[in-house]
Amino acid sequence: MDKLQIVGGKRLQGEIAISGAKNAALPILCAGLLTAQDVKLTNVPHLHDVKTMLKLLAQTGLSVEQDGESVTLNGANINNLVAPYEMVKTMRASILVLGPLLARFGEAKVSLPGGCAIGSRPVDQHIKGLRQMGAEISIEGGYIHAKCARLKGARIHTDMITVTGTENLLMAAALAEGETVLENAAREPEVTDLAHLLVKMGAKIDGIGTDRLVIQGVNELKGASHGVISDRIEAGTFLCAVAATGGDIVLTRTRTDILDVALDKLREMGVELTLGENTIRARMDKRPRAVSFRTTEYPGFPTDMQAQFMAVDAIAEGASRVTETIFENRFMHVQELNRLGAAIEIDGNTAFIQGVDRLVGAPVMATDLRASASLVIAGMAAQGTTLIDRIYHLDRGYDQMEVKLSAVGADIVRIK
Ligand SMILES: CC(=O)N[C@H]1[C@@H](OP(=O)(O)OP(=O)(O)OC[C@H]2O[C@@H](n3ccc(=O)[nH]c3=O)[C@H](O)[C@@H]2O)O[C@H](CO)[C@@H](O)[C@@H]1O
Ligand SMILES: C=C(OP(=O)(O)O)C(=O)O
Numbered sequence: 451m452d453k454l455q456i457v458g459g460k461r462l463q464g465e466i467a468i469s470g471a472k473n474a475a476l477p478i479l480c481a482g483l484l485t486a487q488d489v490k491l492t493n494v495p496h497l498h499d500v501k502t503m504l505k506l507l508a509q510t511g512l513s514v515e516q517d518g519e520s521v522t523l524n525g526a527n528i529n530n531l532v533a534p535y536e537m538v539k540t541m542r543a544s545i546l547v548l549g550p551l552l553a554r555f556g557e558a559k560v561s562l563p564g565g566c567a568i569g570s571r572p573v574d575q576h577i578k579g580l581r582q583m584g585a586e587i588s589i590e591g592g593y594i595h596a597k598c599a600r601l602k603g604a605r606i607h608t609d610m611i612t613v614t615g616t617e618n619l620l621m622a623a624a625l626a627e628g629e630t631v632l633e634n635a636a637r638e639p640e641v642t643d644l645a646h647l648l649v650k651m652g653a654k655i656d657g658i659g660t661d662r663l664v665i666q667g668v669n670e671l672k673g674a675s676h677g678v679i680s681d682r683i684e685a686g687t688f689l690c691a692v693a694a695t696g697g698d699i700v701l702t703r704t705r706t707d708i709l710d711v712a713l714d715k716l717r718e719m720g721v722e723l724t725l726g727e728n729t730i731r732a733r734m735d736k737r738p739r740a741v742s743f744r745t746t747e748y749p750g751f752p753t754d755m756q757a758q759f760m761a762v763d764a765i766a767e768g769a770s771r772v773t774e775t776i777f778e779n780r781f782m783h784v785q786e787l788n789r790l791g792a793a794i795e796i797d798g799n800t801a802f803i804q805g806v807d808r809l810v811g812a813p814v815m816a817t818d819l820r821a822s823a824s825l826v827i828a829g830m831a832a833q834g835t836t837l838i839d840r841i842y843h844l845d846r847g848y849d850q851m852e853v854k855l856s857a858v859g860a861d862i863v864r865i866k
Contacts, residue, residue, distance in 0.1 A: 452845075454838040454852055456829035457861040458811055462697030464858035468685045468704045469495035469849040470519065470678035473754075474640035476543040477617040478647055478678060479503050482512055482523030483550035484621060485651060487673030489523045494678055495849045498842070499541050506537045506544055510551070528555065535561040535592060541846070542566060545573055545614060549622035552585060552596045559595045567818045569777035575615040579606040583619075583626055603628030603667055611636050611747040616663070617644055624653040626667035635663045638748040639708040643679045650674035680705045683754045684848060685730065686712045687823045690758040691855065692732045693721050694765060694831040699858055701730045711751045712759075715741050719762060740768035740805050745776050757783045757824035764792035765831050766805040773800045783821035786814040790828050790836065811836040819847045826851065830860055837865075 470493035479500070482489040494500060496519070504521070508514045511529040515522045531551050538544040538561035551558035565571050577587055577594065583606075585598040603626050608615055616636040621644075623630035635641070637659060645658045651674045654666035685704045692699050693716055706713070706725040713723055713730075719738040724731040740763050745753040753776040763770045764787050774780045781801055784794045789812050793804040811834035816822035822844040829836030838844075841864075844851060852862045 451839065452841050453865045454826065454841050455863050455865055456811070456826065456836045456838070458809070458830050458832040458834060458836065460695065460830065460859050460861050462692050462695050462699050462858045462860060465700045465702055466688050466854050466858055467702045468680045469493070471495070471640055471643070471681035471683070472497055472499055472847045473613070473683070474643040475500055475678045476503050477546050477614075477640065477644045478676065479507060479521070479523065480546040480550055481621060481644065481647055481651065482507065483510065483525050483528065483547060484554055484625060485671040485673055486526040487524070489651070489673055490675040491521045491523070492519060492675075492677045493680070494519050494521045495681065497847060497849055498845045499543065499847060502537060502541045503543065506533060506547065510547070531555055531558050533560040538563050542571060543614065545576065546618055546621075548576065548594065548596065549580070549618035552580065552598060553601050553622040553625035556599050557597045559593050561593050562589065567782055568780040573615070575608045575610070575612050576618045579608065579615065579619040580622060582606050583622060583630065601626035603630040603665070605631045605633065607633040610634070611661070613638050613641060616641050620645060620648065620655070620663060620665065623665040623667060624648050624655070624671060628667055630665045630667065632663040632665070633661070635661050636747060637661055639679060639682065647674060647676040650676060682708050682712070683752065685709060686755045687758050687827070687848070688854070689716050689721065689730070689732050690762050691827050691830055692734050693719050693738050693762045694827050696734045696736075697859070698733045699731070701732070702728065704728055704730055706730060710749060712755055715743060715751070715759060719766065738762050738766040740766035740770035740803065742771040744773040747776070753777060753780060754820055756780060757820040758827055760784070760794070760801065760803060761787060761824040761827040761831070763803045763805060764794065764828060765809055768805055770803045770805070771800055772803065775799065782817035783824045786817070786821070786825055787828055789814055790832050792828070808833055810834055813837045813839065816840040816843045819843050823848065823851075826855070826862070830855070830862070
């Protein structure tokens with residue numbers, strides 16, 4: 451198993467190009483199932499999750515051609531409507547094949563994803579919504595088996611805001627008969643990116659970017675070309691790195707308009723930010739100030755950036771409080787940060803962080819994707835050497851993180 455070895459205390463300086471967003475690319479790849487024509491995608495990041503998704507899609511009969519960051523999909527010969535457990539268990543986004551397969555072929559059998567390290571992560575709202583659209587759904591042997599000759603539009607109000615649920619129902623509604631109204635829809639930029647692709651494919655969607663999506667179903671969708679949006683979480687992660695280590699970095703190929711809260715919190719920490727059209731320059735030459743926050747749905751503070759900001763809070767001046775409202779168990783990084791010398795205590799879904807003067811390198815274990823990123827940041831800020839084990843979590847969602855960071859001066863190497 452690969453490990454990362456980091457020698458801390460290096461100032462960061464230089465440019466980092468941000469990759470396409472994992473959480474946009476995965477649903478967008480599934481949209482390839484909705485048409486018999488070519489869907490041509492660019493800015494698809496090189497990630498383990500993207501590889502897994504392409505493998506899952508290819509075994510349905512979807513043709514996949516990949517050339518660097520470009521992927522062309524063709525769904526003219528889909529002949530297998532099953533997403534097997536072996537694949538789904540490694541990547542929860544696999545559930546996103548359910549809506550498209552059911553809507554286009556009238557049937558789908560998808561393994562239930564189950565929980566993961568950060569929480570139980572049920573998919574009851576996906577199932578409820580599809581049932582409202584007329585699907586017959588049974589759950590047997592760990593599989594969701596859904597059938598419906600043609601889905602019918604419905605008014606669906608999900609019990610909570612669900613990102614993947616909105617995406618699944620949106621893709622299903624695009625090919626349903628009549629009008630679907632998705633109330634309480636997720637407004638995350640990744641949902642919006644998927645909606646923009648669907649519109650290019652001929653879908654009729656109103657209210658994009660709001661919490662009420664109105665979809666007039668069409669009989670067929672066509673091919674389209676689309677560039678995946680830039681990864682706001684990757685950008686936020688590198689900005690936290692510079693907040694923790696100090697330095698002067700410029701992020702390129704980024705989006706400044708979808709990072710609002712994170713940028714506000716970084717400014718509060720003392721990071722000097724200069725925004726260009728697709729660039730963010732971040733300068734930091736002092737100890738960060740502690741910031742408190744609470745994760746919520748977009749446009750609130752993203753749960754996917756909680757761990758990285760906590761790593762900065764760990765060495766900041768002052769005390770802070772971080773409340774996680776999306777997932778019940780997303781504090782796995784706390785124990786590991788404390789192994790590096792952080793002073794963090796957890797009470798229910800709130801972490802209390804007392805900033806310490808210094809962290810000291812140690813062997814630590816990555817437990818999930820963003821927890822891994824927080825350990826990389828902490829390791830870069832710590833004195834001495836940090837060895838991070840189980841970085842396959844990191845490879846799921848970051849495109850060559852150690853390569854990008856060493857190019858701007860971090861001392862970080864992958865040990866095979
Ligand atoms: C709203 C939110 O911030 N969602 C995050 C969630 O998306 P992801 O799509 O994985 O999760 P959801 O948005 O669906 O879940 C939000 C909440 O609703 C609950 N739920 C969801 C669906 C369902 O059928 N039943 C149910 O109870 C979940 O357990 C969770 O507490 O994790 C992703 C990966 O970390 C993040 O990128 C998303 O920002
Ligand atoms: C936890 C994440 O992803 P996933 O939903 O694929 O587990 C994430 O993107 O932070």
